[in-house]
Amino acid sequence: MKHICKIILVGMIFLLIVNKAEAQDFKIIVNKANQVESLSKKEVSNIFLKQKIKWEDKTKIIPVDLSSKSQHREVFSSNIHNKSVNQVRAYWQQSVFAGKASPPLEKSDDAAVIEYVKANKGAIGYVSGLTNTGDVKTITIN
Numbered sequence: 543m544k545h546i547c548k549i550i551l552v553g554m555i556f557l558l559i560v561n562k563a564e565a566q567d568f569k570i571i572v573n574k575a576n577q578v579e580s581l582s583k584k585e586v587s588n589i590f591l592k593q594k595i596k597w598e599d600k601t602k603i604i605p606v607d608l609s610s611k612s613q614h615r616e617v618f619s620s621n622i623h624n625k626s627v628n629q630v631r632a633y634w635q636q637s638v639f640a641g642k643a644s645p646p647l648e649k650s651d652d653a654a655v656i657e658y659v660k661a662n663k664g665a666i667g668y669v670s671g672l673t674n675t676g677d678v679k680t681i682t683i684n
Contacts, residue, residue, distance in 0.1 A: 567614060568614050568617055568618050568668045569668060569673065569675055569680045570586060570666065570668050570680065571655070571656065571659050571675050571678040571679065571681070572659060572665065572679050572681055573659055573663045573664070574678060574679050576601075576663065576666075576679060577599065578597065580681055580682040581682075581684070582683070583621070586622050586666075586683060587622050589605050589666055590607070590623070591630075592637075592646070597664060601663055603666060604646075604662055604665040605646040605647075605667070606646055606659065606666070606667040607646045607648045607649070607667070608650075608652070608667075608669075609648055609650050610631065610648065612651075614669070652669040655668070655669050656675065656677055656678055659678045660677045660678050
């Protein structure tokens with residue numbers, strides 16, 4: 543019995559470590575000209591759901607998602623929206639059908655997201671936590 547309890551405890555600790563690593567498995571990036579240094583999770587969610595559409599300087603916000611097949615998009619959706627990618631896609635289907643808004647642009651990989659954000663002052667995206675983001679600005683989530 544003690545042996546089984548130890549195995550369960552080790553398994554739970556492993557899951558906590560994996561979940562913590564996943565929570566930090568992406569970076570939020572903006573154009574270097576953007577004055578933003580940090581955003582709350584709610585603000586990031588509102589931006590990517592197009593409920594917040596302008597930066598403080600009145601520049602139009604242009605969110606850009608990774609492909610729906612990306613592991614980092616799944617982690618982003620889970621951590622920022624508290625929803626799966628499929629649940630977020632359902633949100634967008636309803637929004638498009640109602641004529642409210644269209645979903646963010648999708649880029650195939652981290653390099654494409656970085657290039658887009660670098661070229662567009664109002665853009666915001668996310669990339670793998672291990673990606674070199676020297677051409678754009680990484681902001682913190684508070």
